[in-house]
Amino acid sequence: MSKVVRSYCGLCHPRCGILLHYGGDKVVKVTGDPDHPINRGNICERGRLMVDHLYHPDRINYPLKRVGKKGEGKWERISWDQALDEVAEKLSALKDEYGAETLAFTHGTKRTYHWDCRRFFNIFGSPNTCGVNTICMCPSYATEFATYGGMIMGSEVPASKCVVMWGSNPSQSNPNLLYPMILHARKNGAKLIVIDPRKTNEAKKADLWLQIRPGTDLALMLGWIRTIIKEELYDKEFVENYTTGFEELAEEVEQYTPEKVSEITGIPPQLIEESVRMYAANSPAVIPFGLGLDKQGKNSTQCARGRAIIRAITGNLEIPGGEVFSLAGDIGKIRDWTYLEANEAMPEAQKKKQLGADQYPFFGFPGWEKNSAANAKLPEGYMSPPESWHSNLAHAREVMNAIITEKPYPVKAAITLANNPMVALPDTQKVFEALKALELYVVVEYYMTPSAAMADYVFPAASTVETSELWLTSGFAVACPQGVEPLYERRNSYDFYRGLAVRLGQEKYWPWETIEDVYDHCLEPIGLTFKQLTEQYGVFGQKEYQRYKKYGFGTPSGKVELKSSIFEELGADPIPKYKEP
Ligand code: SF4
Missing domain, CATH: 3.40.228.10 (Dimethylsulfoxide Reductase, domain 2)
Known part of the structure; x- marks a missing residue:
């Protein structure tokens, strides 16, 4: 039976509204949603390819555990529970032996949620998250905060x-x-x-x-x-x-x-x-x-x-x-991504261990804390506070050096989420050496990238249409609804991090079972649920x-x-x- 379901394209930042046209059980076509306030029916070539992305034969569909040598391409299919149990156990042992800073992270450019990663790392106690930020908009973000307090x-x-x-x-x-x-x-x-x-x-x-x-x-x-x-x-x-x-x-x-x-x-x-x-x-x-x-x-x-x-x-x-750039009306009341990052959970002693922050302090904890302190003097809801994932990172090159040399301390484990660090980070050979040297490398991905091929565990990532998202800007908040039940055993990054977090004793920090529960919590101050926001597409704040x-x-x-x-x-x-x- 044919039907049309509203969803969104998260393949780049605008989060365009799309319509998924079903033919039987499968999506057969994607068009722009003419009623969507952002793209008003427009859609680009990448968005049109969502169907291919969804059903591509090379997608990773189940959790995989390495059974051959690193990079050999020999995998065993295991359950999510087994994979999360084993990863949690290994992370716990590495943390006991080397400290929380032994776990690093690399990510891409917000095709997943990101705040969930920061939340996990802040509570775990590792300051070593890094990614492509330094060659993307993030230097502007941090710099504009230092200049006038917002991006x-x-x-x-x-x-x-x-x-x-x-x-x-x-x-x-x-x-x-x-x-x-x-x-x-x-x-x-x-x-x-x-x-x-x-x-x-x-x-x-x-x-x-x-x-x-x-x-x-x-x-x-x-x-x-x-x-x-x-x-x-x-x-x-x-x-x-x-x-x-x-x-x-x-x-x-x-x-x-x-x-x-x-x-x-x-x-x-x-x-x-x-x-x-x-x-x-x-x-x-x-x-x-x-x-x-x-x-x-x-x-x-x-x-x-x-x-x-x-x-x-x-x-x-x-x-x-x-x-x-000031927050418009009700938008300032919504619990935002900085709130969800749980930055307050990171112990002071661990902040000081952030790799590369001695050389590049502005883009690490020292700079982020100064920008945050300046923002904290303003009335709540007037200007967005600086997000950690945008402006507070370990330096990727220094993370790779630490993995290889164990200096200034051993980095033995890493998680990569929707990112191919061998291509996205500088010095492919060095990144390759680093990935080889890790004792535990966990990747959450759509496809078996060269970096994912080096992993010990690979988890299947849900496409954006297989999950939901709350998209926030200074002027509006838009609900991005799931349009397809996740295929095979793909899951969103929130499920991955929460699954790992509860196994590592972080349960009280992750009270929301689903991503929609999280967004209900975020929207509570403006009296809406995520479902209600979806029905009305979004909220546009009154500009002052x-x-x-x-x-x-x-x-x-x-x-x-x-x-x-x-x-x-x-x-x-x-x-x-x-x-x-
Ligand atoms: S349709 Fe194109 S412009 Fe819109 S979010 Fe997707 S990739 Fe970006």
């Missing part, structure tokens, strides 16, 4: 008068959410500036295209800031009352004349000036975040600072059509702009820190300085 994911693009696509190509990478918003803004007459080495689809349609030399974006940002200051294009009232470090910033950027920036970036000086004037003259203006900046190497963290500073001094923070006038920003000074006190305390440049790539 801007909710630029109000449709109402903006100028959109700057800086290292971003949303017609290809974000076709269902950001790209339609840009088209909408353009229809309303918004200017479009594209900064990209490639003549992208967006660049072809832009008012101005700045073909920048890769890796030199920070120099252009500093040049923009110089012109904004020199020509008094900044928001004087905002800068005077709500920022720190303006004088030092002005001094630092003085050297970045259009001619010098042109030499560095390859962009003609006139175009540099024309573009920044266009941006500054057309407020509200937005620079939506783009991974082209976040991933560009040694300037990436300071690029995130540069972008944040430009947004702030031009007065574009927290205004309609600008860069908005410029609350910083009452409450300030979530930084140590309570102002936008053009000169970052957190960076300074942790030994990084408090004002961005350009380095040749």
Whole structure:
């Protein structure tokens, strides 16, 4: 019998609403859900492939235990109970012998829940979770918290008068959410500036295209800031009352004349000036975040600072059509992912053992704690607190080194969730050596990746349509409903972690039996259950702009820190300085 069931695609961040078309017992087609508030019926090629992903013959469908040598490909099918019992017993023994820090973790980019992993690790007592974060949006996330106390994911693009696509190509990478918003803004007459080495689809349609030399974006940002200051294009009232470090910033950027920036970036000086004037003259203006900046190497963290500073001094923070990141209305009442992470459970002594935090303190516990302390001074529900999984990680290279060398201490076990560290982390050979050296390697996966092939135990992961999710942003919460009963013995990551946790004595911290129970708990403060939220798709909070006038920003000074006190305390440049790539 044919039927259509609502579900969601979690193959990338927007969590588009989809319709699963059944032919008999099987899903035969996926289409976009026209009533879904996020994608309004649009769906990309990846989303369309959900049916293939669901029924792919190479999917892992049962728990497997290694019976041959590591990587030999010989497996025995066992039950979930047996697999969890054995893994828990081995983890317990390793913890007794080497301490909780002997367990490490690697993850990918949020195709699973992530907070459940942090919850498990915090309660287990290991600070050594790491993943692809350092080459994704996470440096921007932590940096924007240090600058103004939150990450801007909710630029109000449709109402903006100028959109700057800086290292971003949303017609290809974000076709269902950001790209339609840009088209909408353009229809309303918004200017479009594209900064990209490639003549992208967006660049072809832009008012101005700045073909920048890769890796030199920070120099252009500093040049923009110089012109904004020199020509008094900044928001004087905002800068005077709500920022720190303006004088030092002005001094630092003085050297970045259009001619010098042109030499560095390859962009003609006139175009540099024309573009920044266009941006500054057309407020509200937005620079939506783009991974082209976040991933560009040694300037990436300071690029995130540069972008944040430009947004702030031009007065574009927290205004309609600008860069908005405070929590909207009821959204601030929902128990969020930081709440679920149970960061308070991590013992102080264990935090200090986080691998790599001595070299990269900003992106580990030291930086995260400073950002959290600044956020904690704000009224509850105004700004989201920093999530640990986004901004508090062990350094992946140092984790691999510790596995291989046993220095500064032995790391004997690891869990990998929906991630292929041999490909996703730097230095494949080193990761391979590390995976070989582990005494216990546990992988939760969809397919038998090269990394999974090195495991002692492999657990079958449920696809997003086989489970449910609550998706939170600063402006809205969307229910992502399960559309298919999990096939074979696939389960979601919550079931995996809870199953392991109760066997390791963490039961009181995991009172919710199912993922839907968790989300009922999260939604309780706004008087909804997950089922009710699903029926109405989601909740959109009522936006209140410029609350910083009452409450300030979530930084140590309570102002936008053009000169970052957190960076300074942790030994990084408090004002961005350009380095040749
Ligand atoms: S943009 Fe495509 S891959 Fe991403 S959630 Fe939507 S349909 Fe899925």
